[in-house]
Amino acid sequence: MAAPFRKSQNAGWFRFYLGDFECTVVWDGYIHHGYEGIFPNADPQEMGRLQHDWHLPSDHIPMDLNPVVVNTGEKLILVDTGMGRTSTMFGNTMGRMLENMRASGIEPEEIDVVLMTHLHPDHSFGLINPDGSATFANADLYVTRTDWNEWANEANLTRNDFKAPWSEGTLAAVAPYRQRLHFVTPGKEVLPGIVAFSVAGHSSGQCAYIFESRGEKVVFTGDVAHHQIYDPAHPEWFFHMDYDSDPEMGAAAKSAIFAKAVDEGIRFHGYHFPYPGLGDMVRRPDGTYRFHPQTMNPRLYPSGQEG
Numbered sequence: 106m107a108a109p110f111r112k113s114q115n116a117g118w119f120r121f122y123l124g125d126f127e128c129t130v131v132w133d134g135y136i137h138h139g140y141e142g143i144f145p146n147a148d149p150q151e152m153g154r155l156q157h158d159w160h161l162p163s164d165h166i167p168m169d170l171n172p173v174v175v176n177t178g179e180k181l182i183l184v185d186t187g188m189g190r191t192s193t194m195f196g197n198t199m200g201r202m203l204e205n206m207r208a209s210g211i212e213p214e215e216i217d218v219v220l221m222t223h224l225h226p227d228h229s230f231g232l233i234n235p236d237g238s239a240t241f242a243n244a245d246l247y248v249t250r251t252d253w254n255e256w257a258n259e260a261n262l263t264r265n266d267f268k269a270p271w272s273e274g275t276l277a278a279v280a281p282y283r284q285r286l287h288f289v290t291p292g293k294e295v296l297p298g299i300v301a302f303s304v305a306g307h308s309s310g311q312c313a314y315i316f317e318s319r320g321e322k323v324v325f326t327g328d329v330a331h332h333q334i335y336d337p338a339h340p341e342w343f344f345h346m347d348y349d350s351d352p353e354m355g356a357a358a359k360s361a362i363f364a365k366a367v368d369e370g371i372r373f374h375g376y377h378f379p380y381p382g383l384g385d386m387v388r389r390p391d392g393t394y395r396f397h398p399q400t401m402n403p404r405l406y407p408s409g410q411e412g
Protein backbone atom coordinates (compact mmCIF):
# COMPACT_ATOMS: atom_id res chain seq x y z
CA MET A 106 0.00 0.00 0.00
CA ALA A 107 1.34 3.41 -0.90
CA ALA A 108 2.03 5.60 2.12
CA PRO A 109 0.59 9.14 1.94
CA PHE A 110 2.87 12.07 1.16
CA ARG A 111 3.24 14.18 4.31
CA LYS A 112 3.76 17.56 2.59
CA SER A 113 5.18 19.14 5.73
CA GLN A 114 8.66 20.17 6.80
CA ASN A 115 10.35 20.77 10.10
CA ALA A 116 13.66 22.61 9.95
CA GLY A 117 13.11 22.89 13.70
CA TRP A 118 16.02 23.92 15.85
CA PHE A 119 19.80 23.85 15.59
CA ARG A 120 22.14 23.96 18.57
CA PHE A 121 25.78 24.99 18.80
CA TYR A 122 28.22 26.15 21.45
CA LEU A 123 30.15 29.40 21.58
CA GLY A 124 32.67 28.96 24.37
CA ASP A 125 30.46 28.44 27.41
CA PHE A 126 27.32 29.80 25.74
CA GLU A 127 24.70 27.37 24.46
CA CYS A 128 23.07 28.75 21.31
CA THR A 129 19.92 27.44 19.62
CA VAL A 130 18.61 28.65 16.27
CA VAL A 131 14.81 28.38 16.34
CA TRP A 132 13.47 28.45 12.78
CA ASP A 133 10.39 30.59 12.19
CA GLY A 134 9.79 29.67 8.55
CA TYR A 135 10.62 31.45 5.30
CA ILE A 136 9.65 34.23 2.91
CA HIS A 137 9.72 33.77 -0.84
CA HIS A 138 10.25 37.35 -1.97
CA GLY A 139 9.96 38.35 -5.62
CA TYR A 140 12.90 40.07 -7.32
CA GLU A 141 10.98 43.31 -7.93
CA GLY A 142 12.87 46.15 -6.33
CA ILE A 143 15.55 43.96 -4.78
CA PHE A 144 19.20 44.95 -5.42
CA PRO A 145 18.19 47.97 -7.55
CA ASN A 146 21.76 48.94 -8.45
CA ALA A 147 22.82 45.41 -9.43
CA ASP A 148 24.17 44.75 -12.92
CA PRO A 149 21.48 42.41 -14.40
CA GLN A 150 24.12 40.42 -16.29
CA GLU A 151 26.09 39.81 -13.11
CA MET A 152 22.93 38.81 -11.25
CA GLY A 153 22.13 36.39 -14.08
CA ARG A 154 25.63 34.96 -13.90
CA LEU A 155 25.31 34.32 -10.16
CA GLN A 156 21.88 32.73 -10.62
CA HIS A 157 23.29 30.42 -13.26
CA ASP A 158 26.50 29.54 -11.44
CA TRP A 159 24.80 28.85 -8.11
CA HIS A 160 21.55 27.38 -9.49
CA LEU A 161 19.53 30.08 -7.72
CA PRO A 162 15.80 30.40 -8.45
CA SER A 163 15.16 33.19 -10.97
CA ASP A 164 11.56 33.91 -9.91
CA HIS A 165 12.03 34.50 -6.18
CA ILE A 166 14.59 34.97 -3.43
CA PRO A 167 14.17 32.51 -0.57
CA MET A 168 14.74 34.06 2.84
CA ASP A 169 14.62 31.97 5.98
CA LEU A 170 13.83 33.51 9.37
CA ASN A 171 16.36 32.41 11.96
CA PRO A 172 15.89 33.80 15.49
CA VAL A 173 18.50 32.55 17.98
CA VAL A 174 18.33 31.77 21.69
CA VAL A 175 21.58 32.09 23.67
CA ASN A 176 21.92 30.70 27.17
CA THR A 177 24.90 32.48 28.74
CA GLY A 178 24.54 30.53 31.98
CA GLU A 179 23.25 33.75 33.57
CA LYS A 180 20.57 34.84 31.14
CA LEU A 181 18.44 33.24 28.45
CA ILE A 182 18.53 35.68 25.55
CA LEU A 183 16.53 35.68 22.31
CA VAL A 184 17.80 37.63 19.29
CA ASP A 185 14.80 38.69 17.14
CA THR A 186 11.40 37.05 17.36
CA GLY A 187 10.28 35.99 13.88
CA MET A 188 7.03 36.97 12.17
CA GLY A 189 4.71 35.62 14.84
CA ARG A 190 1.11 34.68 14.13
CA THR A 191 -0.64 38.05 14.13
CA SER A 192 -0.11 38.87 10.44
CA THR A 193 0.27 37.09 7.10
CA MET A 194 1.36 40.22 5.21
CA PHE A 195 4.43 38.32 3.91
CA GLY A 196 2.60 35.00 3.39
CA ASN A 197 1.67 32.11 5.65
CA THR A 198 4.99 30.28 5.69
CA MET A 199 6.17 31.82 8.98
CA GLY A 200 5.20 31.89 12.64
CA ARG A 201 6.71 28.58 13.65
CA MET A 202 9.33 29.79 16.11
CA LEU A 203 7.43 28.90 19.27
CA GLU A 204 6.78 25.28 18.35
CA ASN A 205 10.44 24.90 17.41
CA MET A 206 11.60 26.64 20.58
CA ARG A 207 9.49 24.30 22.71
CA ALA A 208 10.69 21.29 20.72
CA SER A 209 14.26 22.33 21.57
CA GLY A 210 13.40 22.25 25.29
CA ILE A 211 13.03 26.01 25.83
CA GLU A 212 9.79 27.57 27.10
CA PRO A 213 9.03 31.19 26.10
CA GLU A 214 8.43 32.10 29.76
CA GLU A 215 12.09 31.27 30.45
CA ILE A 216 13.39 34.00 28.13
CA ASP A 217 14.94 36.83 30.20
CA VAL A 218 15.98 39.20 27.43
CA VAL A 219 14.89 39.88 23.86
CA LEU A 220 17.48 41.72 21.76
CA MET A 221 16.07 43.31 18.62
CA THR A 222 18.36 43.94 15.66
CA HIS A 223 15.60 46.21 14.33
CA LEU A 224 11.82 46.52 14.45
CA HIS A 225 10.70 45.35 10.99
CA PRO A 226 7.68 42.95 10.99
CA ASP A 227 9.56 39.69 10.36
CA HIS A 228 11.74 40.43 13.42
CA SER A 229 9.35 42.06 15.88
CA PHE A 230 5.83 40.73 15.30
CA GLY A 231 6.71 37.50 17.16
CA LEU A 232 6.87 39.54 20.38
CA ILE A 233 3.14 39.00 20.89
CA ASN A 234 0.59 36.21 20.74
CA PRO A 235 -2.49 36.56 18.51
CA ASP A 236 -4.44 37.93 21.51
CA GLY A 237 -1.90 40.74 21.91
CA SER A 238 -0.30 39.39 25.09
CA ALA A 239 3.48 39.16 25.45
CA THR A 240 4.93 35.96 24.00
CA PHE A 241 7.80 36.36 26.44
CA ALA A 242 6.03 37.18 29.70
CA ASN A 243 9.22 37.62 31.73
CA ALA A 244 11.55 39.22 29.19
CA ASP A 245 13.04 42.70 28.99
CA LEU A 246 13.15 44.23 25.52
CA TYR A 247 16.32 45.80 24.09
CA VAL A 248 16.45 47.94 20.94
CA THR A 249 18.30 51.04 19.77
CA ARG A 250 16.59 54.34 20.49
CA THR A 251 16.95 55.26 16.81
CA ASP A 252 15.04 52.19 15.65
CA TRP A 253 12.42 52.69 18.32
CA ASN A 254 11.88 56.27 17.20
CA GLU A 255 11.62 55.20 13.56
CA TRP A 256 9.20 52.25 13.88
CA ALA A 257 7.38 52.45 17.22
CA ASN A 258 6.14 55.77 15.96
CA GLU A 259 2.44 56.61 15.90
CA ALA A 260 3.04 59.36 13.34
CA ASN A 261 3.72 56.59 10.78
CA LEU A 262 0.09 55.42 11.06
CA THR A 263 -1.10 58.33 8.92
CA ARG A 264 1.37 57.63 6.08
CA ASN A 265 0.23 56.31 2.72
CA ASP A 266 2.95 53.71 2.29
CA PHE A 267 4.08 50.39 3.77
CA LYS A 268 5.37 52.12 6.88
CA ALA A 269 1.80 52.54 8.17
CA PRO A 270 0.95 48.79 8.46
CA TRP A 271 4.49 47.94 9.54
CA SER A 272 4.37 50.46 12.38
CA GLU A 273 0.81 49.48 13.32
CA GLY A 274 2.00 45.90 13.84
CA THR A 275 5.19 46.96 15.61
CA LEU A 276 3.30 49.25 18.01
CA ALA A 277 1.06 46.31 18.96
CA ALA A 278 4.10 44.01 19.27
CA VAL A 279 6.04 46.27 21.64
CA ALA A 280 2.99 47.39 23.66
CA PRO A 281 3.30 44.79 26.46
CA TYR A 282 7.03 45.58 26.85
CA ARG A 283 6.92 49.36 27.36
CA GLN A 284 7.56 49.05 31.09
CA ARG A 285 10.59 46.81 30.52
CA LEU A 286 12.24 48.58 27.63
CA HIS A 287 16.00 49.20 27.44
CA PHE A 288 17.82 51.24 24.83
CA VAL A 289 20.97 49.74 23.32
CA THR A 290 23.94 51.95 22.51
CA PRO A 291 25.99 50.72 19.53
CA GLY A 292 29.63 50.23 20.45
CA LYS A 293 28.78 49.56 24.08
CA GLU A 294 28.35 46.37 26.07
CA VAL A 295 24.67 45.41 26.29
CA LEU A 296 25.09 42.62 28.83
CA PRO A 297 28.19 40.69 29.93
CA GLY A 298 29.74 39.11 26.83
CA ILE A 299 27.48 40.99 24.38
CA VAL A 300 28.37 44.13 22.44
CA ALA A 301 26.09 46.01 20.02
CA PHE A 302 27.57 47.07 16.67
CA SER A 303 25.77 49.54 14.43
CA VAL A 304 24.71 48.23 11.02
CA ALA A 305 22.28 51.08 10.42
CA GLY A 306 20.89 51.70 6.95
CA HIS A 307 18.36 48.94 6.28
CA SER A 308 16.57 50.51 9.22
CA SER A 309 17.78 53.73 10.81
CA GLY A 310 18.92 52.09 14.01
CA GLN A 311 19.67 48.51 13.03
CA CYS A 312 22.41 46.92 15.11
CA ALA A 313 24.19 43.59 15.16
CA TYR A 314 25.06 41.76 18.38
CA ILE A 315 28.50 40.26 18.95
CA PHE A 316 28.53 37.51 21.57
CA GLU A 317 31.87 36.40 23.05
CA SER A 318 32.73 33.54 25.38
CA ARG A 319 36.20 32.11 26.05
CA GLY A 320 37.62 34.01 23.09
CA GLU A 321 35.07 32.66 20.63
CA LYS A 322 32.82 35.18 18.90
CA VAL A 323 29.69 35.13 16.78
CA VAL A 324 27.79 38.07 15.33
CA PHE A 325 24.03 38.03 14.81
CA THR A 326 23.58 40.46 11.96
CA GLY A 327 19.84 40.84 11.40
CA ASP A 328 19.16 42.21 7.91
CA VAL A 329 22.47 43.83 7.05
CA ALA A 330 22.62 41.08 4.38
CA HIS A 331 19.63 39.13 3.06
CA HIS A 332 21.22 36.55 0.78
CA GLN A 333 24.13 34.19 1.24
CA ILE A 334 25.40 34.51 -2.37
CA TYR A 335 24.45 37.95 -3.69
CA ASP A 336 25.43 40.01 -0.66
CA PRO A 337 28.92 38.57 -0.03
CA ALA A 338 29.69 38.77 -3.77
CA HIS A 339 28.38 42.34 -4.01
CA PRO A 340 28.38 44.20 -0.73
CA GLU A 341 27.94 47.39 -2.77
CA TRP A 342 24.47 46.33 -3.92
CA PHE A 343 21.62 48.18 -2.19
CA PHE A 344 18.86 45.96 -0.82
CA HIS A 345 15.79 48.06 -1.63
CA MET A 346 15.11 51.77 -2.21
CA ASP A 347 11.92 51.73 -0.06
CA TYR A 348 12.50 49.05 2.56
CA ASP A 349 15.94 50.44 3.36
CA SER A 350 15.77 53.66 5.37
CA ASP A 351 19.12 54.61 3.78
CA PRO A 352 20.18 52.14 1.04
CA GLU A 353 23.67 53.61 0.62
CA MET A 354 24.35 53.49 4.34
CA GLY A 355 23.01 49.91 4.40
CA ALA A 356 25.51 48.83 1.75
CA ALA A 357 28.37 50.50 3.62
CA ALA A 358 27.30 48.71 6.82
CA LYS A 359 27.31 45.41 4.95
CA SER A 360 30.91 45.91 3.80
CA ALA A 361 31.91 46.96 7.31
CA ILE A 362 30.41 43.94 9.09
CA PHE A 363 31.84 41.50 6.52
CA ALA A 364 35.31 43.01 6.99
CA LYS A 365 34.99 42.97 10.77
CA ALA A 366 33.89 39.33 10.83
CA VAL A 367 36.84 38.28 8.66
CA ASP A 368 39.48 40.46 10.32
CA GLU A 369 38.47 39.53 13.87
CA GLY A 370 37.62 35.86 13.33
CA ILE A 371 33.94 36.29 14.22
CA ARG A 372 31.50 33.60 13.11
CA PHE A 373 28.71 35.08 11.01
CA HIS A 374 24.99 34.56 11.40
CA GLY A 375 22.61 35.87 8.73
CA TYR A 376 19.01 36.04 9.95
CA HIS A 377 17.69 35.48 6.40
CA PHE A 378 20.40 33.09 5.21
CA PRO A 379 19.42 29.43 4.66
CA TYR A 380 18.65 27.73 7.98
CA PRO A 381 20.39 27.75 10.38
CA GLY A 382 22.15 30.82 8.90
CA LEU A 383 25.46 30.19 10.64
CA GLY A 384 28.88 30.03 9.02
CA ASP A 385 32.08 31.87 8.19
CA MET A 386 32.52 34.90 5.99
CA VAL A 387 35.66 34.54 3.85
CA ARG A 388 37.45 37.32 1.93
CA ARG A 389 38.31 36.53 -1.68
CA PRO A 390 41.45 37.82 -3.44
CA ASP A 391 39.44 40.49 -5.28
CA GLY A 392 38.16 41.94 -1.99
CA THR A 393 34.65 40.49 -2.24
CA TYR A 394 33.39 37.81 0.13
CA ARG A 395 32.00 34.31 0.19
CA PHE A 396 29.85 32.72 2.88
CA HIS A 397 30.75 29.20 3.96
CA PRO A 398 27.70 27.75 5.72
CA GLN A 399 28.00 25.44 8.66
CA THR A 400 25.66 22.50 8.50
CA MET A 401 24.96 19.92 11.18
CA ASN A 402 27.58 20.06 13.90
CA PRO A 403 27.55 17.20 16.38
CA ARG A 404 29.93 19.10 18.70
CA LEU A 405 27.80 19.96 21.71
CA TYR A 406 30.38 20.57 24.37
CA PRO A 407 31.01 23.87 26.13
CA SER A 408 34.56 25.16 25.59
CA GLY A 409 37.19 23.15 27.46
CA GLN A 410 34.91 20.20 28.11
CA GLU A 411 35.41 18.29 24.86
CA GLY A 412 35.05 14.57 25.22
Ligand SMILES: [Zn+2]
Nearest residue numbers: 225227228328
Ligand atom coordinates in the same frame (compact mmCIF):
# COMPACT_ATOMS: atom_id res chain seq x y z
ZN1 LIG B 1 14.10 40.77 7.88
